[in-house]
Amino acid sequence: MSTVSSAVLSSLALSTQGLDKRFGSLVVASDINLAIPHGVRYALIGPNGAGKTTLINLITGMLRPDAGRIVLGDTDITTFKPDARVKRGLVRTFQINQLFPHLNALEAVTLAVCERRGVAGEWWKPLPAYGEAVDEAYAILKSLALATDCYRLTRELAYGQQRLLEIALALATRPKVLLLDEPAAGVPRGEGAELFSAIAGLSKDITVLFIEHDMDIVFRFASRIIVMVGGRILVEGTPQEIAADARVREVYLGGDAP
């Protein structure tokens, strides 16, 4: 793949070049090249085992690639630790909730805000002294309809609310690029209204890449779809292009001509 010029790179919110990752003989990512411009909503789809979550783990630094580069804005973050990437605005949510069961929603989001503000290491002043951070956390919770239950322990919240808290934690870090891993997973169709409006309500300043299986969400929110199969990017294009693509059809429907 040709290397992208640096002028083009910096106009992209996130890009990867030639990402490779294998576990022994199992190739989970092969020559992944992404070029995601600012403010877009892209969907990442593909069959199970295609490597979608692995790609997210590579981009966020939870996995180290065998080869390739990851560039956030104009910074090469390939060697950055996960928390350093978050500090630069690259944030993800988890398909299976990764929350703090015995913290309440207010504490959890306040923690995320404090970490962002760099004050989480301060142990000599009590939490109420950080009123601005607390107010900011409360405002985020309010925007996701979690304010009334914010004093309840996370483990006591309804599942749909926990899914929203997953997003709240991500928003508290003021992301520039947000990677959503199946945001609506585990929430039945009829009960996802708040979740959908949360996703719809994400600021246009945030670039969003989401993994999803639900075609409703994909077609509703994504301006472009990337299809991954077997660790490789099969094709990318507008939703209409992808829907009409013969290779995608083969992958999804399995095979020979009728």
Added chain:
Amino acid sequence: MAVSSSAAFDPNLYLQAQTRWQPIEYAFWAATLLPFLLFPHHLVLASQIAITALFALSLDLILGYAGIVSLGHAAFFGLGAYTAGIMSKYGWGDPFVGLLVGPAVAGLAGYATSFIISRFRHLPLIMITMGLGFLLLEAANSAEWLTGGSDGLQGVRIGPLFGRLRFDLWGYTSYAYSLCVLFLVFLVTRRLINSPFGLALRGIRENPVRMPAIGAPSRSHIRTIYTISAIVAGIAGTVLAQTTSTVSLGVLDFQRSAEVVIILVLGGAGRLYGGLVGAIIFMVARDQFSGIAPQYWYFWIGALLVSVVMLLPNGILGGLARLTSSWRDKAS
């Protein structure tokens, strides 16, 4: 804590209420003065309890709040004790000087080992803490010229408090000193727990995977709390050396490390008062049982531990918390 209406809910006021001193806390600390009145012949025991409580408090910081299981925490306790004892041998016997240097040495050791500790979790972490504990125990055993080896430190000469109050066998000075140190350290610890850092520690305990995903430098946080915990353990060890004028290898051994874990689990980890309550119960029970039937002490403590872990997984304080919240639910 119920919220009447979202319009009236102020998150800042709510958090302030959470960190306010509860009446039962005042009662607890008032009760710690009772031994002077009710048990004047047991002040030495009371002093031992206060020291153990302080040691358990230090463990709570890493185990109860950051989720770091250590079976080698006596290392820092022992470093504090030996430092204070050795210093006193060479003329630096003033308690306050010891209280400065002993914990500093323990803290330095804690800081150094925190770089290893922060890289591991679960079983490897337990093994490493145990291993470091054994290393230090053996080093102390071998360095007879410094520590007196298995005979214990000889020639410990602790000076009087404020130049006038001696640590004698009656225990008044000992208990007053230990209690004051415990209380002051507790105040600092309480403040820490209620700070953003305290919140970060709980975050690490609750979900270490999520912490880097919200931009938290977990390893740095762990190093900090481990160092603070080592300092507090060092303070406890220092006070022990000063109030008893003896330091032996027992301050460093595995049994001491294991016992403090038991005490904390008994009382309830992650609740700040758990170590204090656990220490009181454990030490009083041991004192009573040693009088009645010393050979069955371990049977009873084993039985107690199994029952607590099975029935009250969050220790005694955890059980009490559940009880009061279910009463409150029934009342409302």
Added chain:
Amino acid sequence: MSEVLLALKALRAGYGEAVVLDDISLDVPERGSLAVLGRNGVGKSTLLLSIMGYTEVSRGQVLWRGQDVTRLEPHRRARRGIGWVAQEREIFPSLTVEENLTVASRPGRWDLQAVYGLFPRLAERRANMGNQLSGGEQQMLAIARTLMTNPALLLLDEPLEGLAPIIVDELLGVLGNVIRKEGMAAIVVEQKARKILGFTDRAIILDRGRIVFAGDSAVLANDPERLEAHLGVAEQKTPAALPH
């Protein structure tokens, strides 16, 4: 009239508090076969796991031969005749092929001879260790091992996944044999829709945990548009209650 082996009634199930399946009702009679289709993440595997008892059921029932087994442990369901072949195959690597086959076998029509007859490759490799087999051979072993328990109902979770075309054809032949000729009742979950519609009676399509189509496999096989709409990458024609 043949007995209904398995019936699901308005089942709502998932993992922990996450709800993956909602309002699932179906039945499988003796000698009946059902294809379960749908995109990834719609809950196909969860359906089989729920039948086996590995998920949290919040509503509805699982009935086996008319009896409510919703709260019955998985191993007891296996003993009553449900044979599950997991997507991950889960071959015992430290046992030989033959040991894998005999370790949980129960008496019945399917014995070693019968199974080796179905899968000659396994006969050739009977002394190989479980982890010395190719992907296709592992899949064959997984199916054969479950057959050796002589179940009344076979649950197959994506049996054709990740296999080379030649092996796929071979396996399809075997499955057609077992399900059509021998009359083994089966529920087959597959991505490769067209392939399994060939040897199943009925088919359902799942979307986001609900059944959006239920009918004859033959009818569905001749309806490429519907297949496309539900299984392919396509905008949903049904108006969904989404905010704009």
